[in-house]
Amino acid sequence: SVDLRKAKEHNQRLDEEILxxxxxxxxxxxxxxxxxxxxxxxxxxxxxxxxxxxxxxxxPGKMVGAEQKV
Incomplete structure (x- = not known):
């Protein structure tokens, strides 16, 4: 039936969205x-x-992490 097909398609879309x-x-x-x-x-x-x-x-020469880029 048409309703069953629509429900299955809707369920498939929801499954994809959940994933x-x-x-x-x-x-x-x-x-x-x-x-x-x-x-x-x-x-x-x-x-x-x-x-x-x-x-x-x-x-001043020891700047730990100051020059490091994240």
Whole structure:
């Protein structure tokens, strides 16, 4: 029947949309993980920099991560 065919087509479109959304979520989760690791790395660099300044070990030639491009 026509209704059954339309329902199957609609179901197929929904399945494709669900698959695309799952892939997008997977991609965003991966990006979130990478960015979270970068945040932690930068936090560590900030702490190291602050410790060096407090200890008087700050040398202008040693800029950790300042020249690094992400």
């Amino acid at each position: 695309a959304l799952r892939n997008r979520v997977r991609s965003l989760d991966s990006e979130k993980k990478v960015l979270g690791e970068e945040v932690e790395r930068l936090k560590g660099e900030i702490c190291d920099s602050q410790e060096n300044k407090q200890l008087g070990n700050h040398s």
